[in-house]
Amino acid sequence: MKRLLVVVIGLVFAMPLMAEEVDRTLDAAPDGKIDVSNIAGTITLIGWSRNQVEVTGTLGRNVKELVFERDGDKVTIQVKIPRKGGRGTDAELTIRVPENSSLDVSGVSADISVESVRGVQRLQTVSGDVETESFDNDVSAESVSGDVDVEGNKSDTETNIRTVSGDVTLAGGAGVVRAGSVSGGVVIDDGTFSRAHLGTVNGDVIFRAGLRKDGRFLAETVNGDVDVEFAGDVAAKIEVETFNGRIRNCFGPEPERTSKYTPGLELSFTAGSGTGRVEISTMNGDVNLCKK
Structure with missing residues (x-):
């Protein structure tokens, strides 16, 4: 009985340390600016016909906060981590945005993937690959350690x-x-x-x-x-x-x-x-x- 109680208590205290699921939505301008910052993990952006921004995915157990807010035509998505960093600070994000949005996306140890977004794109990461599509607007894509592919x-x-x-x-x-x-x-x-x-x-x-x-x-x-x-x-x-x-x-x-x-x-x-x-x-x- 005591062993069972110890196991149950251990599970209860471990629960907050597990990865957190994210599923959030904001209304957005059809041709606004999307600003994304994620230190580690993946950033996937997909254009769609809705005037909304949807963020789904998982946050590592030590992620401090996911900032998701709108100010006028700008939507900001920022993964905040403790100053000391450490393990469990990665985030795997899939972000659906209005297809005519412009993008400003940055990562440190993160891959960036963009599809079906027609606005101006500025994509940069330190350690990771960048993949995107270009349509009728300019694209800037950079990585320090990783491949960069544009279609x-x-x-x-x-x-x-x-x-x-x-x-x-x-x-x-x-x-x-x-x-x-x-x-x-x-x-x-x-x-x-x-x-x-x-x-x-x-x-x-x-x-x-x-x-x-x-x-x-x-x-x-x-x-x-x-x-x-x-x-x-x-x-x-x-x-x-x-x-x-x-x-x-x-x-x-x-x-x-x-x-x-x-x-x-x-x-x-x-x-x-x-x-x-x-x-x-x-x-x-x-x-x-x-x-x-």
Whole structure:
């Protein structure tokens, strides 16, 4: 009997330490701003047709408070934890928002995932992956240690994506893209761009998309290859340079040695009307330049 009593008392005192389920809703503006902050866990945002914000998920046993409030057109969702931090401070959140909302989302040790949200997006985390879709508005997505993936719909936008340790991918984008990684690759696949600025320190750059007639394209690596396959005709002045690597050109002249004393190569020519500009450089890597 005493043993049973001890077990029951132990369960009673343990209950407050368990994860807390969340299911809360607020009315919201159809095109308002959603501000989300979560230190650890996951943040999933889904656009829907209702003028409401719904938060569901679980809070770790040591989460201090979930702030969920509206001030005018702005809805704030913030996971507060004790100053000392510690275990049990993670939160797994699924947030449904009006589809035309703009987003300002931040995490520390948290993955961020966004789908069907059409407004401006500013997404950043320290340790975690970022995945999102872009529609008719600009997207900025950053991670320090994690991959960043953006799926576009070929509408003209400005997309800024970068990570320190991880890969960066944009598929189906258009307009302006700036993408970079310190230790990881950059892949731009499909779409048509007026501006593209791509760079890595240790990683490859791959560009398989179109460049508009007056477009500007810049790709730089320190230790990595640059593979460019332009979709359609190219109308640009093209300059390519490698310090220690080969240049393969599918639609123009052969590269030349920069000096008889160094292994560097350079390539300079004009394609089509030459109204655009293409600049590619790498320290230690090969360059493949083609069109399809």
